[in-house]
Amino acid sequence: MSRVIFFIGEGLRALRRGAAPSLAAIVTVAITILLLGVLIPILQTTGGKANEVRDQVDVRVFLYDDATQSETDTLETNIQQIPHVESVDYVSKQQALQNLRDRLDDPALVDQLPGHRNPLPASFEIQPDDIDNLGTITSALQPPGQNGDPEPISPAIEEVLDSRDDATAIASVSSTVKIFMLVIAALLITASLLLVGNTIRLSIYARRTEVEVMRLVGATNWFIRWPFMVEGLVCGLIGGMVAIGALLLGKVTIVDPLADSITLLSAQKTTTIAFPALMLILLAAATVVSALGSGFTLRRFLKV
Amino acid sequence: MSRVIFFIGEGLRALRRGAAPSLAAIVTVAITILLLGVLIPILQTTGGKANEVRDQVDVRVFLYDDATQSETDTLETNIQQIPHVESVDYVSKQQALQNLRDRLDDPALVDQLPGHRNPLPASFEIQPDDIDNLGTITSALQPPGQNGDPEPISPAIEEVLDSRDDATAIASVSSTVKIFMLVIAALLITASLLLVGNTIRLSIYARRTEVEVMRLVGATNWFIRWPFMVEGLVCGLIGGMVAIGALLLGKVTIVDPLADSITLLSAQKTTTIAFPALMLILLAAATVVSALGSGFTLRRFLKV
């Protein structure tokens, strides 16, 4: 117990004196955490967009404008019984127009469809349980008839369309975007680790003679290491908190006011980690990395 | 002259011995340059997208489907004579449909406009010389008639539409995106400077006793400083070259093969700096920053 107090006291010694090595460690941790805190949410949002695209792969069943309500209802029930169908959504003509409007950069274009005629048909949007089962569903909707041509299972069906051709393209684009984002995220995290490790290494190098002396007067490796780890932990904590303070400040003063006007920022998907959770993870990472980094780096100087 | 050779020799001394401080400086420079080299092009592309949006603000004149060719031609001439008009583009019905198709995430939606009826009208797209002159152009196209209501200047005109309402929104969104990107870029560059400066500071701190001894045996500040600056310069150069090597490798093996499938990557706008130029700038920056950083930081240790 008194050991623990001693190690903590020792760990704080360099910080109390405001020694250059600990300050350098704090600065590096603060900056890398700040960068991660800014860039990770951006990467997440971009990755989220890619996922959205992937979700858009579906089978659409377009209906004649004169399809009756009962035809439509029967069709919906039938569709729900097809294997591999995850969900079916009915999209009315009005809904279709609204969707188109939402997806255009310039919604006015739709409003100006002259005479306000609505040329869009009603449809069913069918989500497959997997992107690969698109074909099965399509064939179930249009089993081959007597002459070998596909025959729709309901007279209400004007046309069945699956995005099978696009599917492969979209799947590959969305996965390349995601891989790309993952690569950048991995790069960022590796870079942060290297930067922090590098600084810790140099900060211990600056005190290598002291470490050597400690060894020579009979300190065990762990006796030397604990205070350094406590110091690393505290530096990580301070650096992380400084960074998170700056991030919160930036969020409140810059991002939040803008969030309304930029969809990119407001589009927080369920796949993205919530901001407070991210901050906690970063803080924990900073603390653990610098503590372990200190302990680990020290090995090199404990050979005497 | 022999001075210069001496300073260069001295500057390379630490590197020749593979001393920890210079290695640390190289690592930090390499990592920050790598990050900048990856993130700056991404920021540039995003900023370019924002500019594109800004360019889309215009006045549209929609024409009746039954407008004659001569009516159309006359109208085009008239429009060109309106003040503040920068350019006029005729968009045929087919062109309009094609545009809509291009702007949708899911082009199939347009193809499925049932019966392949084309509901979109032909139109003129008028670019104002400035986003603020939209109103003037619109009024010139529809001067108030006798009863005070706007009267189109040609019978071919079904409707005149300007994106005045959107204009402010778009202008603000596009400028916020740009500000946001600038903020991130500034943050990145500041962070890089701080990280490199921090490492340099620590690397000189690790050798502060040597600097002190040099002072005590009669070395002038510049006599001490030059070798450190040469060392900084060389570390910057090596670190920069390592990073640029990695970037080129990454570009050739990862980005170029993907560029075809991801429009984000292939959309190199004229506003973005070309890749080789960026690399050169980064290399120069790394070299200059670490050389000057070394010289500057040393000041603190030259007080003896």
Next chain:
Amino acid sequence: MARSDTSTRRRLRGRAAERRPEHLTERRAKPPIIELRHATKIFPGGHVALERVSLRVDRGEFVFLVGPTGCGKSTLIKMLIRELAPTEGEVLIAGRDIATISNKKIPQLRRRIGTVFQDFKLLDSRNVYDNVAYALQVIGASRSEIRSKVPDALRLVGLGDKINNFPDQLSGGEQQRLSIARAFVNHPPLLLADEPTGNLDPETSIGIMQLLYRINRTGTTVLVVTHDREMVDKMRRRVIGLADGRVVRDQSAGMYSDDENTTEFGLRLRDEMGLEE
């Protein structure tokens, strides 16, 4: 110096009296505390610092190690605490070949050997008090033990009023004495002192030698490297002479009374060296 601190001295002398019989009677029965067997040290680059050195130092002895500069004295000391490993031959401490001690156990060895380094090896970020305290902290001494022992040790070397100075705020001689205080504060059974009086004036040197003598009388084996020929001559203790990495002299200079007490010893030294008390 220590002259004013009679209580500590009495305490030390008391201990010596208790231990004396054991260490006198059993001295020959136990293995020598230091033994070198044909120990050779060749530095990378080829310089032969020590060449087939063999010597034994028994428990409780007081030994001087002398020799011209660069003859390998510090190298020998460094081998005893395994800061350096011999290129050939064996180094035994208390009968054990220290090459066979695992890296993890080396701190245990070093804690039982107090070392005054030629270049002091102080902890620059700690003040005088904490430098000495560190030697107790590594052996896990309690806070109260540290609080009582450290000021005593510092008073004995005459640094009682410099407790809060950092090493770079001390004179050369003060740094040297700090290094000495750290070496003996945890009462190690073996004390190695590499030129402990190189930066001290004759009067203070005698005080330090007197202190080492007193520590020796409590049963601690003391090995002192020195260039102070006068001191060596006057102290009449065993002298090992090195030259060019070889033992060239090893004489247990007779005619010294084992029972001379510390005050008598000090008086005689001062007298013979022409210093008035």
Next chain:
Amino acid sequence: MARSDTSTRRRLRGRAAERRPEHLTERRAKPPIIELRHATKIFPGGHVALERVSLRVDRGEFVFLVGPTGCGKSTLIKMLIRELAPTEGEVLIAGRDIATISNKKIPQLRRRIGTVFQDFKLLDSRNVYDNVAYALQVIGASRSEIRSKVPDALRLVGLGDKINNFPDQLSGGEQQRLSIARAFVNHPPLLLADEPTGNLDPETSIGIMQLLYRINRTGTTVLVVTHDREMVDKMRRRVIGLADGRVVRDQSAGMYSDDENTTEFGLRLRDEMGLEE
């Protein structure tokens, strides 16, 4: 040591002969090379290291500075090269108050003063040769000058065969001699040596003292801090005694023949200190 290197010695002696008249006749006309006027140094924390110290050292003198450990000798040396500034009073070098020298000109002052630091202050990342060469590089010496002077200086202190060692590969005494070589290699008009023989055996110490004496005979003023009372007694030069930060003794110990040459001097020292040549 230097004994083998007769050519260098002859060269040095030749110079001495040329300069001698000038420095003997004009000695009193010029301002003293070192002058302290009521110099006081109080360290932050309140310790008074020097208290109203006044003294003059003329050009060409050879002066010993003695005193117990912690009495302020190194502080005085540090004030002479403006490593420390006096709290009160003035420090004049060659008649100029060094407090009035701008920070940019301080290196010029230091280049004209060779200093042997008590803790050596070697450049750890440079080998023996480069450490000495550095003192010539700072004054802008040519490569050929460096190539001829550095090996000479190293031979004079007996480090001719350690040219490629780094400081941490030298024994204590070797480091000390390296520091001495660096101090005199550029023939400064003033040489300050803070305990230059603390880590040396008596024989090597005499060699170094002989070297300092020889340097002094070329016209260089030499100030030596030492604890070696025997050496001080035998050399019969001026002795300034400090105690507790005050000058307590300043005697230009008479009866020494100014014209005793270096060999005679060395022989006499060895003889009087009981060392056979």
